[in-house]
Amino acid sequence: MELTSAIATAYISHNFIPRSDIDDLIVAIDRGLRSIEQGSATADPVFPKATPTQIRKSINPDGLVSFVDGKRYRTLRRHLRSHGLSFDEYRLRYGLPHD
Incomplete structure (x- = not known):
């Protein structure tokens, strides 16, 4: 319970969340923590990082x-x-520079 509230507090303090979605966020965090605890956590999809050549061509x-x-x-x-x-998020997912 404490870990769920700490994660939710940290997320909400850095992201805009409508009040109506806070309950869903807490449930999702709790569900994710429980799945990790049970060992059935699914891995996040891996996105290939763009190479400098791919960035120039894009x-x-x-x-x-x-x-x-x-x-x-x-x-x-x-x-x-x-x-x-x-x-x-797009820059982070594909390893793109800020500019």
Whole structure:
């Protein structure tokens, strides 16, 4: 119980969560901790980190190539939102530099 509340507090203090979703967050954290305790935790999917060459090739005058689906977009904002990603999560997932 203490670990669940500590994780939830830390997450909420660094991320915006609507009040209506806090209960779901706590249940998800508790469920995840229980599955780890029972040894049935599933591994997170592994995403390949982009190489410097792939990063250079993904930036073109016509648009940006998404590492999520390989398609070209003028901007990635709407595309990333449709996949539930923020810019920081996208950069972290594919090992992209901040710029």
